[in-house]
Amino acid sequence: MSRDGSYGDGTRSVHAGLPAPEPGQPFLPGPVFAAPYHLDPTTGPGRDGYGRPDNPTRRRLEAAIGELEGGDARAFASGQAAVTAVLMTVLRPGDTVLLPADGYYAVRSFAASTLDGLGVRAAYAPTAGPYPSFDGVRLVLLETPSNPGLDVCDVAALSAAAKAAGALVAVDNTTATPLGQRPLDLGADISVASGTKALTGHSDLLLGYAATRDATLLERITTWRNQTGGIPGAFDAWLAHRSLATLDLRLARQSANAAAVAVALAARSDVERVRWPGLPDDPSYVVAERQMRRIPGLVSIDLGSAERVAAFLKASKLVFAATSFGGLHTSADRRAQWGDDTPPGFLRISCGIEDTADLVADITAALDAT
Incomplete structure (x- = not known):
């Protein structure tokens, strides 16, 4: 209290x-x-x-x-x-x-x-x-x-x-x-x-x-x-x-996973852009830190092409291709396929509640494979 x-x-x-x-x-x-x-x-x-x-x-x-x-x-x-x-x-x-x-x-x-x-x-x-x-x-x-x-x-x-x-x-x-x-x-x-x-x-x-x-x-x-x-x-x-009843617990793990995934992806030269409002260099960081009580578990990236997005999703063992987000399982969606005005390689990743180390390792290995 x-x-x-x-x-x-x-x-x-x-x-x-x-x-x-x-x-x-x-x-x-x-x-x-x-x-x-x-x-x-x-x-x-x-x-x-x-x-x-x-x-x-x-x-x-x-x-x-x-x-x-x-x-x-x-x-x-x-x-x-x-x-x-x-x-x-x-x-x-x-x-x-x-x-x-x-x-x-x-x-x-x-x-x-x-x-x-x-x-x-x-x-x-x-x-x-x-x-x-x-x-x-x-x-x-x-x-x-x-x-x-x-x-x-x-x-x-x-x-x-x-x-x-x-x-x-x-x-x-x-x-x-x-x-x-x-x-x-x-x-x-x-x-x-x-x-x-x-x-x-x-x-x-x-x-x-x-x-x-x-x-x-x-x-x-x-x-x-x-x-x-x-x-x-x-x-x-x-x-x-x-x-x-589990909202607080779920959001805590999803946000922690998103933070780790965003940091790992931002360090890679083969990922063109990483967006997560919790990154200090994100354009939305200042407003998000002042306004939000926690940063959500979504990370947006650009892999350059639709073909690389497909290869990444096929190589990953933990990231499911799905258009909804916010669930227990990590998922990702190439938004251009739905008519969103986004680049062909734009990918929205919704971090689930898997162990953080496992999720980062899986995403890293899947990107390495592509």
């Missing part, structure tokens, strides 16, 4: 969202599936009347995420469903939204395919800046650290500037997780994320969430979700809540 009486990350992760202890009951009750609920024959539907808007298992997960983010949370079926809900809830025809030019490509695709047709103008700025004037902007969406480039922006400074211009600020917190940074504490109006990645960390479910301290925004986001139906299943919600 800290001097101010608050619990540490590990304790908060283990106990977040659990019901009060009750003899004979499990610590985390099993999932309540979306079967029909019994209704009161006199008063009709109450809190749990229908599975889409109501589910006790999902509420426990939302309480847990809310505790970690420092706001009220609503869970969604995926991260894309969550960020889409934020965009569609806040924006109206004639509005302008500022999006990260180097963020998750599916958000830019949604802006081009859907928002533009609704009369919403999308402008873009790289995460590291420079940023245009926020005058006339309705919503600023930040993604920090950015995926996959791992640039970091100053959330507090940008939130203050945006609010002075009358804009709302949402932060994609997928890469950092709420143990890495709390956007709401830094001045953002909404924290939105994919829980599929490091938050749940076992590569076995799809999940998203949006968290806010603004009651009006929360009500609008909740209404959007209930009316469009993008809810997570009860078992996915239960799996996610179960997984939160």
Whole structure:
């Protein structure tokens, strides 16, 4: 426990969202599936009347995420469903939204395919800046650290500037997780994320969430979700809540592995560029050190060509080729194959929880073999 009486990350992760202890009951009750609920024959539907808007298992997960983010949370079926809900809830025809030019490509695709047709103008700025004037902007969406480039922006400074211009600020917190940074504490109006990645960390479910301290925004986001139906299943919600208990432990090993891998790769002449915000010479180091409570387990590198990336992944025994990240197993993804605006040899490595020495040795041997 800290001097101010608050619990540490590990304790908060283990106990977040659990019901009060009750003899004979499990610590985390099993999932309540979306079967029909019994209704009161006199008063009709109450809190749990229908599975889409109501589910006790999902509420426990939302309480847990809310505790970690420092706001009220609503869970969604995926991260894309969550960020889409934020965009569609806040924006109206004639509005302008500022999006990260180097963020998750599916958000830019949604802006081009859907928002533009609704009369919403999308402008873009790289995460590291420079940023245009926020005058006339309705919503600023930040993604920090950015995926996959791992640039970091100053959330507090940008939130203050945006609010002075009358804009709302949402932060994609997928890469950092709420143990890495709390956007709401830094001045953002909404924290939105994919829980599929490091938050749940076992590569076995799809999940998203949006968290806010603004009651009006929360009500609008909740209404959007209930009316469009993008809810997570009860078992996915239960799996996610179960997984939160080890979040602090997982992130600690992933970050330590990323630090060791980044140092080892930066020392090699056959790796063109290494990005990890925890390296002192990384362009994002100063802001990351000031803003983030821990640096995530992602390392981005450039191996020069798609052919060398393929050869590296074939030679490695511990690094799996996969597009998701934040799991227990180390994985890597050549982002250009998905349409990301990255060089052909750009590779995002997601460090798992393997022994650090084993992982560094494997990656080094695989690079030597190529």
